[in-house]
Amino acid sequence: MTDRYDVLLVGAGHNGLVCAHYLARAGRRVLVLEVRDEPGGCAATREFAPGYSVSACAQWLNQLHPDIIQDLALENSGLEWAARDLETISLDREGQHLTLLGDRVEGERVSREDREAYRVFHARTSKYVKLLRKAFEARAPKLVESNVTDRLNLLKLGLGLKLLGREGMSDLMRVILINMYDLMEESFDSAQLKALLSLDSLLGAHMGPRTPNTVFGYLYRRLGDSFGHHGPAVLKGGMGALGKAMAASARAAGVEIRTGERVTSIDLEAGRVCGVTLASGEQLRAPVVISNADPVTTFEKLVGYRNIETGVARRVSQIRxxxxxxxxxxxxxxxxxxxxxxxxxxxxxxxxxxxxxxxxxxxxxxxxxxxxxxxxxxxxxxxxxxxxxxxxxxxxxxxxxxxxxxxxxxxxxxxxxxxxxxxxxxxxxxxxxxxxxxxxxxxxxxxxxxxxxGMTGGHWHHGELSMDQVLMMRPFPGATQYATPCDGLYLCGAGAHPGGGVMGLAGRNAAREILRRGDAA
Amino acid sequence: MSQRSDDTMMLTTPFHSRVAAACELNCWGSWKDYTTPNAYTDVELEYFAIRNAVGVFDLTPMNKYRIGGTDAEAYLNRLVTRNVGKIAVGRVGYTVWCDDAGQVMDDGTIFHLGENDYRLCAYARATDWLHWSAMGFDVTIHDESADIAALAVQGPTSCSALMAMGLRGVEEIKPFGLAHFDFDGQPLMISRTGFTGDLGYELWIAPEHAEALWDRLFDAGRDYMIKPFGMEALEMARIEAGFLQAGVDFMPAEDVVRRGRSRSPFELGLGWLVDFDKPLFNGRRALLREQTEGSRYRFAYLDVDGNKPAHNSFILFNGKQVGTVTSAAWCPTAKSNLALGQLKMPHGGVGEELVAEIYYQRELQWTKVLAPCRVIESPPFNPPRRRATPPDAC
Amino acid sequence: MSGEAAGKHVNKYDAIVIGAGHNGLTNAAYLAKAGLRVAVLERNPYIGGATVSRELHPGWTYSNCSYVCSLLRPELARDLELPRHGLQVVPYGGGVTFKRDGNYYGNYYDHNRQYREMARHSKRDANAYERYTADVMKQTRLIRPFLLKRPPDPTSLKLRDLRDLAEFAAPFLAMGEEGLADTLRFWTKSVGDYLDEYFESDVIKAHMAGSGIIGTALGVYSPGTAYVLLHHYMGDVDGNVGSWGFARGGMGAVASALSKSLQAFGGEIICDADVRQIVVRGGRVTGVALANGDEYRADVVVSNLDPKRTFLDIMDRSDLPPELVTRARNFKIRGSSGKLNIALDGLPTFTGLDKQSPLMLGDMHFSDSLERLERAYDDWKAGTWSKDPYLDMLIPTQTDPTMAPPGKHMMTVFVQYAPPKIQGGDWTPEDKAGFEKSVIDQIAAHSPDFRDLILHCETRTPAEIEAEVGLTEGNIFQGELTFDQLLFNRPFPGYAQYRGPVGGMYLCGSATHPGGGVMAAPGANAAREILRDLHKPNTVPGGYADD
The missing domain is CATH 3.90.660 (Polyamine Oxidase; Chain A, domain 2)
Incomplete structure (x- = not known):
């Protein structure tokens, strides 16, 4: 019996759509199953009061990868910018607001020293962000069981690290693990500026400015800069427009999308994925299933802890x-x-x-x-x-x-x-x-x-973005590089490397990895 | 006030009053939380009671877990390597369980007591792993270790002694079978199981009736030369029978600090317990891989020349160390010098000739012996009475 | 120890060590052993730094800074013949966390007894403890071989560094992909999150988590604190890994034995010698100048002080690369703890515990949940002492008969958290009284007779510890033990191999690898590097091989 689809993809979030698009373009027959009535996941718009609509989850577009905008031809698929490269204004009760754009900071209470210090800080951190970008545009390399691809990636990263110079390299090694509070105290006088940058480091996170790792969170946030976004953008029609555009683009590439379909289980046969079952009772078969859901939803609710090994279940249940x-x-x-x-x-x-x-x-x-x-x-x-x-x-x-x-x-x-x-x-x-x-x-x-x-815990990043849950530790040891302990089951959502934010890299990297492995062939 | 700190003091089993009275040597050891006798009267004589008549061992300290709920069978099937569905109600199965990496965490027995009702009996504590494994299953797990008193009654006259107690039908219990009896109005479960490799039974009863059970058993067994035996005699018997002991012959996988010191079922000679027909069990992926890629070690029974037990010996091949002995004993009944060894692959095939580097001392003088030894297929002690049902009249 | 007579004169040595803390003494001992003429200059009239025994109440000896001895490297103790010079380390048992409900969680050395105690609170935890112990031991085994080595410099391409780096990386790679991931997770995780992965019982987690925050300005849920936990599992007393002991006679016994060892090698210790300046000429040190104008000349100057004091206080900015000044300023040495030393008229009783229970021999705590520990940290963040602090309390006189008159007792109470400043201002006497009260109240809530037994109480705020001992902000580790300040990052990247920015200048304090905790390893490691630079034969032993 031949299956109608090469790939079943659970969840039409932005990463799912991106992943589906790349797979379809490579000739795979892809079916995307989405429980909501609209594709897009967190890139959604909803009318919450008669006549009033708003981006229901993510509200800014500031990290979407440029390759994805281009490869998916989003601007030809209905994506329209309502405003781009917005400034960030930190409000002050006395009306002495602070404005941030790119490497410029302005405000009545911002000293000349701080303006200059911010310019320097921005330049210094931009170098680190560029390196981070390198790490995020590829799968997280394995360190021990590394193959040629991994070693090449590691070499690239090592080289990037070397290019920072001895000074930059050692500075990065120090700051990546510390907290924003200390880094800000080291760098600036303006309380408002320090707080604004701190906020950027911990949006969506369960952390305060004093929590170690927040500098990493800040650099993560700044990835958007390296992708050519000079500030947040809003879309015509809200973030739902992005979901729509991505869906249109995926469909154009040959992806089939069924909305309003709840997947109740991802099914296995002798440790290998074989398809999914829908709420209607319909069973679909395919040699590859990709989950855009977070790892807990995927393994606890869809696969079922009882259908994986104890150690894996334990790992999943311990993701924060x-x-x-x-x-x-x-x-x-x-x-x-x-x-x-x-x-x-x-x-x-x-x-x-x-x-x-x-x-x-x-x-x-x-x-x-x-x-x-x-x-x-x-x-x-x-x-x-x-x-x-x-x-x-x-x-x-x-x-x-x-x-x-x-x-x-x-x-x-x-x-x-x-x-x-x-x-x-x-x-x-x-x-x-x-x-x-x-x-x-x-x-x-x-x-x-x-x-x-469907985000476990309502967590935007599908699991805390802290150092112990990134790179080859994301989503959990033993399930790195988008593959999972269930053969044929892959993850393409924010729970996988590199993480959340409307970036699309998890979806693209996952598609590349699946194609590289040739499982879907 | 002082009661609370007593909670952490050493425990005694419900048989303690009888055990203490019989423990003439006053030679005690500790087994987990319990004080247990190493020897009662004379290790050799205790051992021969097992092989020649009937010996009794207090195995109350064993960890016992009651598994219930509608998913009990499915749960156990994911947990252990063998197919629990093939253990019928009233039967007992020996099995191992592994971590995800296919490394043995422990071995033990599963008693199928009734529908959705199992007892898992293990040497090492397993609460943590059993609970982690329960995620996604409708099961109940109850540590009933302290709720059940247990005696092993082992040896050729064990059946007769039990029959003399009035336990009719005990002779009908097949190896790895179990049956329920009435003991003065109290439920008594008897399984035909044991750790001595001989004909033998294990008796399971509520702690409050433990002493009465002991008394009746010893009364009835007097004519069958019944004797209690301690840890040391048990050790001789279990080695002779070729049984593995957690912490001695292998390390429970999650207790291992140094990578590579754990072992898979294949590496312990327990591949026959692995049922790949089951779609899922802990370690399946890793063990499948091991099957194609090969194991690192091989478990071997070694027949060692001479009569010096090969305790802790290095095993040599052409003068090079290829393995070590984990357990060894001179087997008085089989009249063989047996060692249980771990050999690096590809060594350890049946018939291979090796050398055991044995150190022993007499009157403080240490001697090194290079004793030729060979890999044998199975342990030398394996009497037909172990399998016969009903057992031969003894 | 000779207080040198006054009079401005110049003294010439091969090496000067600034500060007679245990690392300074260790460093000097190894330099002297190699035949160098060494002098240790100490600001205070007594030696020891934070390893001191002081009689502050007649008849009572206080270890009034560091108070337990476990991490002291056995290789060094043996090599410097510290036992012959009077050091005896005695292990203590016990340890308990009192719960608010009147119950408690106790600590036992015996594995099975510990299991039974844990099982009183949770059988599952009691069983999980075996896995936890194995997992923590894996991490300990990774780091222990590097305690008596200099850290590699990952930015260097020198052959020696590459070799060191390869040697350092090998055991990590040997852990396998998942094992390595677990290690990285361990090093970057919070102690609270780490313990949550094993245990369900709050009191068990709280009991263990304390080690993750002691001396650290972080909370139990701050990433990086799991490693600090490890720092408390690395010790050995007679090979019993992870166990803790008292130096008989108080921690001053460590300094005393080290000083005798140093003197036996011909080294000198000069007290009341307050170094004001490290003198640099033409990019090399030439000696030090004292506050009283005396000069000591040497081609080698080793600072046992922390980097802030060394670089910002006693070195001239113009002698230093500018980025080093920034780094010294940014180095995190945050004061987070204070101390009470109390003379007691007798042994206190604790509610719910047998009088003279063996559990009282060890560390006693009153924080029975991670939430209480985290809230204690919130107070520190807000710039004040914890209103419900975490106490690590010991009564060493139950183990050491030398520290108080017979039948009397001495109690040492380590208090977490206490900030170096109160809301940005100096500690006032009222603040100090409030701090002391929060501690006494917490103890008295579990010990009805405690208050009446107090004969004398020395309360030390971080500010006072800094003023007397010279530890910046009173930080016991001379700098936080978080990954950004560990190994090749300690004290800062590029300066982790004990060499300072000018020729002949070295660091040997706890601010260098492998950090604080009375290990003496930094001092020994620094000596090894100095001797190497001087082309002298090495006198410093390597670590025992792990099995």
């Missing part, structure tokens, strides 16, 4: 998935007034993170399963760039907020409304009339994000 990130959506009857900010400035990326200790205190709360009463925020008002998102005078405000737990001590239902009020009050410190502007509000807790997008 603590999230502290929530999403707030506000429908506004008109644009709120942020004193000190022009309308043009309101269209930029707005950040609430006054100083590093503020962020650290915000993080303290989530460690004990409480939400931060003084949270940090990353705010977008995309309707300033894209009128399709809100009616007439109206606007939508979307904010990524840290920190709030997956399961607060008192339970989300008991505190959800109170928490929303608190968040709005926090924004009101910078936009006093925000309360009067609100038509509707929606909060997506980590638990909601888990439900909506």
């Amino acid at each position: 998935f603590n999230s502290g990130t929530v999403k707030l959506h506000l429908a506004l009857d008109r644009l709120p007034d942020f004193p000190g900010l022009s309308e043009q400035q309101l269209g930029q990326r707005l950040v609430i993170a006054p100083d590093m200790d503020y962020i650290e205190s915000a993080f303290n709360a989530v460690k004990y399963r409480e939400y931060s009463t003084a949270p940090v925020m990353d705010i977008s008002i995309p309707s300033l760039h894209d009128r399709s998102l809100a009616p007439e005078e109206g606007h939508v405000l979307s904010a990524i907020i840290q920190f709030a737990p997956y399961a607060p001590n008192e339970g989300w239902e008991a505190c959800r409304e109170r928490y929303i009020e608190q968040l709005i009050a926090c924004i009101a410190d910078y936009a006093p009339d925000i309360g009067q502007r609100i038509v509707a509000a929606e909060l997506l807790t980590p638990a909601d994000l888990e439900n909506d997008f």
Whole structure:
């Protein structure tokens, strides 16, 4: 019996679509199965109040790899930039905001020394980011059981390290493991600048500025720079437009996508993957199954721990998935007034993170399963760039907020409304009339994000991006290089190397690896 | 107040009052959490009780885990290397279990007590691994080690002694079978299992009836020359029968610090316990690979010339060290000098001639002997009475 | 030890060691053993640095800084004949974490007894402990052979460095792909996350996690702390790996034995000699100048001080490469701990524990959950002492009969966390009283008679430890033991092989590889490099081979 498909791919997130596209282009017959009604996964737009739409999960596009934009011809598949290369503005209660763009930082309270120091800092870290990029554009090399490809990769990385010079190399070895707090204290005076860069290091993470590894998080965030993004971008139609464009591009390459199909299990025969079973009971067969879901969803829910070996199950269950990130959506009857900010400035990326200790205190709360009463925020008002998102005078405000737990001590239902009020009050410190502007509000807790997008723990990166969970340790030892202990089963999502963010590299690298192995042939 | 710290003191088994009274040599050792006799009266005589009449060993300290729930069989099948589905209710199976790398964690026996009801009996503690293995299964795991008292009754007259206790039907139990009896209104389970390689049974009862069981057994066994035996006699018997001991003949895989010191079932001569027809069990992938790529070591029974036991000996081939002995004994019944050895591949094929480098001392003078030895297929002690059902009248 | 008579004069030596801490003394001993004329200059009127025994209450001897002795390398103790010079290290048993519910978790040496104690809290944990022990031992075995070696320089292409690097990498590669991944995970993980992978019982995790944060300005959930845990498993007392002991007579016995060993080789120790300046001429050291104007000339100057003090305080900026100054400034030596030394009228009793329970012989703690430990760290981050601190408390007089009058006792309480400054300001007497109270209250909550037994209490804040001992911010390791400051990164990349930036200048303190904990290894390793540079035969032993 011949199978209709060479590859079944579970989950039409952006990585899944990218992976499917490359496989189809190489001649593989690929079927993508997506439980949601729209492809795109976290690249989604949703109408959360009548007439008001917003990017439901990820809100900025700042890391998408240029090869993917090009290879998938996304700009010909319906992807339209509403605004690109936005500035980041760190809000100040007294209206003395700080603006960051590329290697420039401006603001009334930023000293000349800090401006210069930031330029130097930016140049220094850009070199490290370039090296990181090299490591992320290929599969994570094995170190012991390395083959020629791995050794070549390692050689390239080693060479890149050498090219940093003795000074740069030793500096990188030191900073990559330390925390942003110390690096910032070493580098700058401005509390606002230090806090802003710290925030960038820990978005989506369960870390505070003092947590070692946050410098790595910062460099990770900066990858977008090396991909040619000079700041965050918003898309026409919200992030869902990216999902749509990717799906269109994949279909054009011959990928079949079935939405509204829940995969209930990934099926094995004698340790080898053989297909999947759908909620409808339909069974599909293929020699290769790729999961775009996170490793816990893949192995616990779809494969089943009982169908893998104990040690593997133990490894999977020990991946850290603590999230502290929530999403707030506000429908506004008109644009709120942020004193000190022009309308043009309101269209930029707005950040609430006054100083590093503020962020650290915000993080303290989530460690004990409480939400931060003084949270940090990353705010977008995309309707300033894209009128399709809100009616007439109206606007939508979307904010990524840290920190709030997956399961607060008192339970989300008991505190959800109170928490929303608190968040709005926090924004009101910078936009006093925000309360009067609100038509509707929606909060997506980590638990909601888990439900909506199937991300374990609501974790954006499909598992914490800390040093012990990256490179060949991602997703877990024994399942590196996209292959898994189940023959024929591959991972292509953010849970695999190099990790999360709308980057697309996990999907592309996985496709390359599968083609290299020739399993799908 | 002081009660709490007592919780950590050495334990005694429910047979202790009887064991202590019989332990004339007052020669004690410790087995995990329990004080147990190394020898009662005379190691040689205890050993011969096993081989000639009937010996009794208190095996209460063994780790016993009760596995239940609708997935019990599926769970055990993923856990161990052999097919648990082939162990019928009322049967016992010897097996090993491995980590993902196909390295042996321990060996033990699975008692199929009833539908979805199993007992796993193991030398090493296994709680941690059993619980990790339970993810995804509807099973219950209960450590019932302290809830069950157990005696091994071993030797040619063991069946007769048990029958003399009034346990009718015990003679019908086949090797690796089990049956339930009434002991003064209390449930008593008897399995035809043991660690001596002889005809023998193991008796399982609630701790509160342990002393009564002991008393009745010794009363009934008097005419069959019943004797308790300790660790040292057991060690002689188990080596003679060629049984492996965790921590002696192999290292439990997860306790290994130095890479490469663990062993696979194939490397322990237990490949016959590996059932690749099962689609999944821990270590399957690694063991399949080992089958094609070859093992690193081979387990061998060595028949050593002379009468000096080859304790801790190096095994030489053409003067080069190719292995070591893990257990060795002069076997008084089989009249052979047996060693259990680990040989580097490709050594250890049956019939291979090797040399054991033996060190022994007499009156503080150490002597080195280079004793020729050869690999034999199976241990020399394997009497027909071990298999006959009903056992020959004894 | 001779206090040199006043009068400004010039003294000529082959080598000067600044600071008579245990590493300075060790370093000097090996230089003297090689035939060099060596002088150790000590600012204080007594030697030892943080390995001291002091009688601060009549009849009581306090190990008022470091208080236990386990990591001291046996190779060095034997080679320098420390036992002959009076050092006796006695292992102690026991150890306990008291729970708030009146129960406790105890520590036993005997494996099976430890199992039973753990099983009281969780059978699964008790069994998992065997796997945990094996896994931690794997890591210990990786690092131990490198304690008595200089770290390789991965940026160097010199033959010796490449060889060292290959030697260093070999055991890592021998672990296999998964084993290596596990090792990297271990080195980058938090102690809390690591323990969560093995154990379910909060008190068991809390008991073990303490070792991951002692002396470190990080919390139990800060990545990198799992390695610090290892640092406490590396010791041996008589080959019993991981066990801990007391130096009979207090930690001053270590310094005393080292000084006698040094003197036996002809070395000198000069106290009350406060070095103000390392003198550099033409890119080479020529000696040191003291506060009193005295000069000591030598072609070799070794600093037992931490890099901040060495480079920022007693060296001239113009003698140093600018990037080194930045690195010294950025080197993390954060004060995170304080100490109480208490003279007791008798042995206290603890609620729920037998009077004179053997568990009291060891380290006692009161933090029974990882959350409490993490919250204690939050206070430090906020710039204040922990209101519910982590205590590592010992009563060494149950093991060592020499430190207090018969029937009386001495208690040493290591307190985590305490910052070097309170919200950016200096410690006030009220702060110190508040700090002391938080400690005494925690102990008294579990020991009803404790308060009444106190005869004298010496409370030491990080600031005071710094002022007296000269450890920057009172950090016990002379710099945090996180991966960014370990091995070839210790104290900073490019300077990890004990050589300073100018010719003839060396570092030998705990800020160098392999770090703090009264190992004496940094001092010995530095001596090996110095002798190599001087083309002298090596006098420093290598480490025992691991089996």
